[in-house]
Amino acid sequence: MPTPPSSLGTPHTILLATSSAYDHASLAQTLARHGYHVHAVSRGDEALAAARSGDVALAIVDVALAGSASLELCQMVRQLCGPGVPLYLLSTAPNAEEHARAFHIGATDYLPLSMEADDLADKILVRLNVMLPAPATRALPTMATLEVNYHTMLAGSPDTILLMQRGSNLLLDVNRRARQHFGLTEAELVQTRLPSLCPPLQPDGRASTEVFAEQVDAVMAGATQMVALTMRHSTGRLIDCELRMVPLNSGDHRLMHVRVVDVTARNRAAALRNGKNKLLEMIARSAPQGETLERLMQLIESQSADVLCTVMLLGPDGRTVAAASGPSMPSAYLDALVGLPIGPAAGSCGTAMHRRATVIVADIDNDPLWAPYRAAASRYGLRACWSIPIMQDSSTVIGSFAMYYRSVRAPDAEELALIGAAAHLAGIAITRTRREEELLRHREHLEELVAARTLELMRSKDQAEQVNEELTAALENLSLTQDELVRRDKLAALGALVAGVAHELNTPIGNSLVMASTMSERTAELRRELEGGLRRSVLETYLDQAASADQVVLRNLNRAAALVASFRRIAIDGAQSQRSRFRLGEQVGELLHALEADLRRQGVTLEQELDQSLELDSYPAPLLQALRQLIDNAVVHGFGSGKDGRTGTLRVAAHDSGEEVVIDVIDDGIGIAGGNLPRIYDPFFTTRMGAGGSGLGLYVTHNIVTGVLGGHIDVASKAGLGTRFTLRLPKSAPL
Structure with a gap:
């Protein structure tokens, strides 16, 4: 090679x-x-x-x-x-x-x-010597010497083959398939001109002889080999054909080899597919139901020869025919169907709707289902009727689709599929129309409901406006009443405060007055004794009494001064304090260091857990004052200061919780009784009246935390289990 x-x-x-x-x-x-x-x-x-x-x-x-x-x-x-x-x-x-x-x-x-x-x-x-030429074999004919019997080849072809003489268009030879295709004998076909096998006019209205001549010219010019032509069976049935033509030359003979393909079924299938699409478009754009059903019946009639289609609609009662239509059926016949009952023997359509199944009647004259209506069908020449129910869903019948014929015949598989497709499309169209009608009724009803609801809302609006006016007047009265109540509450609070101040100051001042009055009397007695001669023992007794009175007066005046200082702290605000940025750990640490020795003498162990990195832009003095009050409160009320006090632990902790700083003051003392928790921030409320408690410590602390520092204070306590005060303070105090 x-x-x-x-x-x-x-x-x-x-x-x-x-x-x-x-x-x-x-x-x-x-x-x-x-x-x-x-x-x-x-x-x-x-x-x-x-x-x-x-x-x-x-x-x-x-x-x-x-x-x-x-x-x-x-x-x-x-x-x-x-x-x-x-x-x-x-x-x-x-x-x-x-x-x-x-x-x-x-x-x-x-x-x-x-x-x-x-x-x-x-x-x-x-x-190029890449391949060798095919060797010549004496036993086999060459293309130059090979002759084939054209008639023999034509006769054995499964396609319709015609041999035509160009110019005259005479058929010279045909095969058996051609005789079957046109329903003519060989003698009838041979010597017949090919255009005579076509109807006089093509579907476009042009003469068949003219169209055929143009197509032959196009084939001879090499423009095409395949042409479309409508031909005719001997029965008159039209056949859509594709002709493939090949010119043949044999000596002086000018011939044309013609292969004919029946494309009727293919064209009908395409027409059915396109028709279905157009019907679905009509349904989608809500075309009138009658127009859609008429187009559907015309489409089915174009798919089968001599068929007449009808659509019957079942009435609302579900027992009688409400309407019937058919573009090719006599109107008198259709009118006669309206009002007829459906049932087990009510022709093809009435029976199909009753059974919810397809009913095939191939011979109306001899089928018992048509016994009541046989005369009417015979009057109009109807001999066969196939009907299928139109379903809205799997169980609801809404009508029937029927195919009538004027000859006795039964459907094949293709025709059964065709009537099934027709019923499906009809069901879509009818269901869509009914849904739209139902929506229209709902829309109209909804409009009525909206109108009624609007009227009701207008009435409610008027009533609401009237009530609003009344509420406005009542609100004005309530505002006046509220202002009066606030004024009264302020007066009541002021009265309580004054009463508390008077109560607290009354004891030390009263004691001082009693003692001063007693010493005044003793002094007068001493003067009288001095006039008559003062004895040393009398003077010493007076001096002892004076010293004792001085101690009492001094102690009570110091007590009164302390109370006044406490009262002044109640009204503390930010304007009286210096705002600054400070490290919380340093300030609180110094406070605890100053208190630690005193607390240790009273048997209280101090623990601290402070985040040294915490910084606040706030008021350090009020903050330390609030913490001092909480620590004092724990010592006095949690552990009981003095010789009868109990030992315990007091822990102060501070940590960062995002936007806030949380400070906890926790003791393991006796706790606070549940009934007292709601009142601990009230002024002058104390459980140790007369034993070192003024009832103002937690009140002052609450005012500082919620006022000056802009934070929040919480308490959690149970009797015998200690107390936890939690301060939540913003990192930047309000201005």
Whole structure:
């Protein structure tokens, strides 16, 4: 076998220069299997540039690109490629004169441009010694000597084949399939002109002879080989056909090979598909129900010969026919159907609706289902009726779709599928219309409800406006009343405060007054004693009494001064304190360090857990005052200060919780009774009245935390289990 060029290092490019359309892709695909590359160009300068590359194994040049009669381009390609490179010339209209000129300039071969790509590839591969020519065998005929009996080949074809004489359009030979196709004998078909097998007019209204002549001319001009034509069966039935024509020449005979394909079923299927789409479009855009159903029946009638379609609608009572329609049925027959009851023997349609199943009556005259209506059907020539119920859902019948025929017949599988599709489409159309009607009724009812509701709302609005006016007046009265109550509450609070102050100050001041009055009397007695001679013992007694009175007065005045200082702290505010940015741990740590020794003497252990990185922009003095009050409260009320006090632990902790700082003061003392918790922040409320408690410590603390510091204070305590006060303070106090 010859070696491919790629393994020998020889040129492997096939130059194809043609200005006409040529199937160079098929040529390239065939040659690529043998290692050759097709370089296709469409201009002379491109062909010359490729020829100069030195890689051209064979050149193919279109005569139309060669220039004048001397074929200059072909000569230049020959010179550039060299005498050893084969040169093929292609011609759109081969002739003897051009053939001679081609060989005169050194062309290797002269070929028609219409040559198939596979045939040209074979010639190229043989010329380049890649393939060997097919060997000649004496036992087998060559194409030049082979003769085939056309009639024998035509008779065995499964397709409809006609042999026609061009010009006269006479049929010279037909096969058996053609006789079946047209329903004519061979003698009837032969010597018949082919256009006579068509109806006088085509579907577009043009004469069949004129259309056929134009199509034959188009085939002879090479424009097409397949033409569409409507032909006719011997019964008159129209047949949609595709004719594939191939010209044949045999000596002086001008013949045409005609292959006829029946495309009626295909066209009907396409028409049915398009019709379904148009019907669905009509349903989607809410076309009138009658128009949609009429279009549906016309579509089904176009799919089957001699069929008459009807649609019957079941009435609201579910027992009688409410309406019937059919574009091709007599109106009198349709009117007679309205009001008829459905049932087990009510013709095809009434029975189908009753059974909810398809009913096929192939012979109306002899079927018992049609006994009550046989005369009416016979009057209009109806002999068969197939009916299928139209369903809204799996159990609700809304009508029936029927196909009538004027001859006795039963449906095939295709016709059963057709009537099923028709009933499905009818069900969609009718259901859609009923849904829209129902929506319209709901919309109208909704409009009535909206109108009624609007009227009710207007009334309610008027009532609300009247009530609003009354409420406004009541609110004004309530505001006045509230202002009066606030004023009274302030007076009451002030009265309670004054009463508490008076109560607290009354004892030390009263004691001081009593003691001062007693000493005044003793002093008067001493003066009288002094006039009569003062004894030493009397003076010493007076001095002892005076010293004791001084202690009592001093102690009570100090007590009164302390109470006054406490009262002053009640009204403390931010204006009296210095605002600054400070580290909480440092300030609280100093306070606890100052208190630690005193607490230890009273048996209280102090623990601290402070985040030293915490910073506040606030008022340090009021904050420390509040903490001091909480610590004092724990010592006095939690542990009981003095010699009878109990030991315990007091822990102060502070941590960051995001936007706030949380400070806990926790003791494990006796706790606070549940009944006292709601009152611990009231002024002058104390459980140790007369034993060192003024009832103002927690009141002052609460005012500082919630007022000056802008925070919040919580308490959690149970009797016998200690107390926890929690202060939640913003990192930046309010201004």
